Amino acid sequence: MNIDLIKEFRDPELCKGLLETLDRELDDELRFMEVCGTHTVAIFQSGLRSLLPDKVVHLSGPGCPVCVTHESEVNAFLDLAEHDDVIIATFGDLMRVPGHGGRNLKAAQADGASVSVIYSPFDALKLAAENPDKTVVFLGVGFETTAPTIAATMVMARKQGLKNFMVLPFHKTVPTALGALLDDASTRIDGFILPGHVSTVIGMEPYEFIATDYDRSAVITGFEPADILKSLVDMVRWRNEGTAKVTNNYRRAVADTGNAKAREVLYSVFEPCDALWRGIGLIPGSGLKIRDEWTDMDAIVKYGIEITEVPPLPGCRCGDVLKGVITPDQCPLFKKVCTPAKPVGPCMVSTEGSCAAYYKYKVD
Amino acid sequence: MSEKVLLDYGSGGRASQRLVSELFLGQLGNDELNRLNDAAELQVSGRIAMSTDSFTVDPIFFPGGDIGSLAVHGTINDVAMMGAIPRYMTCGYIIEEGFAMDDLERIVTSMGKAAKKAGVSVVSGDTKVVPKGAVDKIFINTTGVGDIIVDPAPAGDRARPGDAILLSGTMGDHGLAILGTREGLEFEAAVQSDSAGLNHLLVKLVQELPEVHVLRDPTRGGLATTMNEIAGSSNVCCELNETDIPVRPEVSGGCSFLGLDPLYLANEGKFLCILPEEHAEKALEIMRADELGRDACRVGTVTDTNPGKVVMVTQLGGKRLLNMLEGEQLPRIC
Numbered sequence A: 001m002n003i004d005l006i007k008e009f010r011d012p013e014l015c016k017g018l019l020e021t022l023d024r025e026l027d028d029e030l031r032f033m034e035v036c037g038t039h040t041v042a043i044f045q046s047g048l049r050s051l052l053p054d055k056v057v058h059l060s061g062p063g064c065p066v067c068v069t070h071e072s073e074v075n076a077f078l079d080l081a082e083h084d085d086v087i088i089a090t091f092g093d094l095m096r097v098p099g100h101g102g103r104n105l106k107a108a109q110a111d112g113a114s115v116s117v118i119y120s121p122f123d124a125l126k127l128a129a130e131n132p133d134k135t136v137v138f139l140g141v142g143f144e145t146t147a148p149t150i151a152a153t154m155v156m157a158r159k160q161g162l163k164n165f166m167v168l169p170f171h172k173t174v175p176t177a178l179g180a181l182l183d184d185a186s187t188r189i190d191g192f193i194l195p196g197h198v199s200t201v202i203g204m205e206p207y208e209f210i211a212t213d214y215d216r217s218a219v220i221t222g223f224e225p226a227d228i229l230k231s232l233v234d235m236v237r238w239r240n241e242g243t244a245k246v247t248n249n250y251r252r253a254v255a256d257t258g259n260a261k262a263r264e265v266l267y268s269v270f271e272p273c274d275a276l277w278r279g280i281g282l283i284p285g286s287g288l289k290i291r292d293e294w295t296d297m298d299a300i301v302k303y304g305i306e307i308t309e310v311p312p313l314p315g316c317r318c319g320d321v322l323k324g325v326i327t328p329d330q331c332p333l334f335k336k337v338c339t340p341a342k343p344v345g346p347c348m349v350s351t352e353g354s355c356a357a358y359y360k361y362k363v364d
Numbered sequence B: 001m002s003e004k005v006l007l008d009y010g011s012g013g014r015a016s017q018r019l020v021s022e023l024f025l026g027q028l029g030n031d032e033l034n035r036l037n038d039a040a041e042l043q044v045s046g047r048i049a050m051s052t053d054s055f056t057v058d059p060i061f062f063p064g065g066d067i068g069s070l071a072v073h074g075t076i077n078d079v080a081m082m083g084a085i086p087r088y089m090t091c092g093y094i095i096e097e098g099f100a101m102d103d104l105e106r107i108v109t110s111m112g113k114a115a116k117k118a119g120v121s122v123v124s125g126d127t128k129v130v131p132k133g134a135v136d137k138i139f140i141n142t143t144g145v146g147d148i149i150v151d152p153a154p155a156g157d158r159a160r161p162g163d164a165i166l167l168s169g170t171m172g173d174h175g176l177a178i179l180g181t182r183e184g185l186e187f188e189a190a191v192q193s194d195s196a197g198l199n200h201l202l203v204k205l206v207q208e209l210p211e212v213h214v215l216r217d218p219t220r221g222g223l224a225t226t227m228n229e230i231a232g233s234s235n236v237c238c239e240l241n242e243t244d245i246p247v248r249p250e251v252s253g254g255c256s257f258l259g260l261d262p263l264y265l266a267n268e269g270k271f272l273c274i275l276p277e278e279h280a281e282k283a284l285e286i287m288r289a290d291e292l293g294r295d296a297c298r299v300g301t302v303t304d305t306n307p308g309k310v311v312m313v314t315q316l317g318g319k320r321l322l323n324m325l326e327g328e329q330l331p332r333i334c
Helices: A001-010 A012-025 A036-047 A071-081 A103-110 A121-131 A147-160 A174-183 A196-202 A208-214 A227-239 A260-269 A292-297 A318-324 A353-361 B014-028 B069-082 B101-118 B172-181 B201-210 B222-236 B249-258 B276-290
Strands: A028-036 A055-063 A087-089 A113-118 A135-142 A163-171 A190-194 A218-219 A245-249 A270-277 A282-292 B049-054 B084-098 B119-129 B138-148 B164-167 B212-218 B237-243 B273-275 B297-302 B312-313 B319-322
Touching: A001 A103, A012 A227, A012 A353, A012 B101, A028 A036, A028 A227, A036 A055, A036 A196, A036 A227, A036 B276, A055 A174, A055 A318, A055 B014, A071 A087, A071 A135, A071 A163, A071 B049, A087 A121, A087 A245, A113 B172, A121 A135, A121 A163, A147 A260, A147 A292, A163 A174, A163 A292, A174 A208, A190 A196, A190 A227, A196 A318, A208 A218, A218 A227, A218 A292, A260 A270, A282 A292, A282 A353, A282 B014, A292 B119, A292 B164, A318 A353, A353 B319, B014 B101, B014 B119, B049 B069, B069 B084, B069 B101, B069 B201, B084 B101, B084 B201, B101 B119, B101 B138, B164 B222, B164 B276, B172 B249, B201 B212, B201 B276, B212 B222, B212 B249, B222 B237, B222 B312, B273 B276
Parallel strands: A028 A055, A028 A190, A087 A113, A087 A135, A135 A163, A190 A218, A218 A245, B084 B119, B237 B312
Antiparallel strands: A163 A282, A270 A282, B049 B138, B084 B138, B164 B273, B164 B297, B212 B273, B237 B297, B312 B319
């Protein structure tokens, strides 16, 4: 990304003007949810949260892939790490996610498990080639953003004839989760700041039901303060006009139609399935499983892994935080027994989780 | 085939002696070290600053430095942050069996050069060779001592509301250079470690401005961690202006790509200076006159509003905490 372009979207004068417009044109409360964890952090890091008018209620949604990785999924990859012949390949932010008894991949690694933090799924192929007597299992966690690259990696593995590379598929899909939130009677969301990265792949169409079926607005948004403010101003204006729209304010990175090639590779390897979301529970059709033609690379099949509901953590209100029913500081455990050092619930686990962001950035 | 370090070299016998006399004394030797006594006999009096550090950096050679010079810089900088002139240091090498002799020579030579440049004598040392796999290539421990030349010495608990917070240069260079080399990442522009001995500049600073309250080098954990330590020790709020904190565009770009924050990355040639407001300009003048402080700038003010916390005033004028990191920074999924 061009640095000068980014500077433009951080311009204090531009942002000040947008904040004034927002304040002037907003005559009632606006409850907006940013879906993506990167937006959560951007809103705090830029100091935007401390500058938004009081009438703007900021909610963080279920768009942090680490946060929504279900306990039973975490348990599955921790169990897999115990196998002597397995090397777990993962992005770094899964290393601290706690499973049963607070155990995580960092602890497993200290106990002798082979865990390799990688920067690209293709690095996992290299790892597999270098360790022919082991099976490299890549932890397929994330949304539509990462799924195409992982699918492409599987295609590459087959081309290279690698027999010791597998994926543990725990991907989730964003629009399906937003539908589930809007169907939930406990939520009150006026509009969504839609994720930039996910949208580069899926485009605008999968979100259109938000306006047509639910009469709420949603804007695909970049990660700079002016991007976020412009989307909020748009949503306020549409509401004042008595309408709801889904639009793309991030055209410098996201095509309205998304990336057809990425979707093609994604859906050549994966297909929709039901998925468990940490803190929320089962959302039908919100996951991606490996298609039958690719079973030879499916670690769920090879290792007979079963993903099941587990009882919610006592006192933890992460589900309500992820749904925007409460803000993190309204949870009784926040900052008391639940901290980044000892996270109780998913939202405190990831650096992009909403509770972790409140803990880390909010000036009391 | 090039020569390797064998277990024999750490046996204490002739092989060890040869290694010490031919390599270590050749590069680090001085009157005291050359005596090869069990301990060094030193002339010290009054208040001294002493600091020890172990260096386990991976990779051992990186753009802008290596583990040998880093082991000197890290320790003498810590001594100098106490308002002291570093005089002597020790070094302990733990080497993995099979380590390339050429690399060892390169490291010891680099250590010798760094010590000489800093005006510090290596007066005692130790070499151990351990079986393959017992350490990762090479670890070095160094201890340094120096005479404290100001009273009271700068300390982490001396920051006071109203003090100015100064920084000697850009943040995150060392941390990103190490990470980039370790992971084989290529950045748009070369990122170099800032590893350097700061003692000459620091001595000049405290000699001219003994009123300095705090000196710290933001090494592991970076600026954010160091500022939090100071805010906690002094029970004050350190308020920083985001726009004033210097970060090279290539470091900023690399961090953005990896999902890292340069303010948590290690620095090995920078320092923080907190001192009464009225001396801020003079301190900046002294720092900028030195090559190692040419990018020095004021980055904030000590206040009494949120004791124990570091508050960042963002480019937009909003406020957020700059908290301590929980564990190491890990690249994110998306």
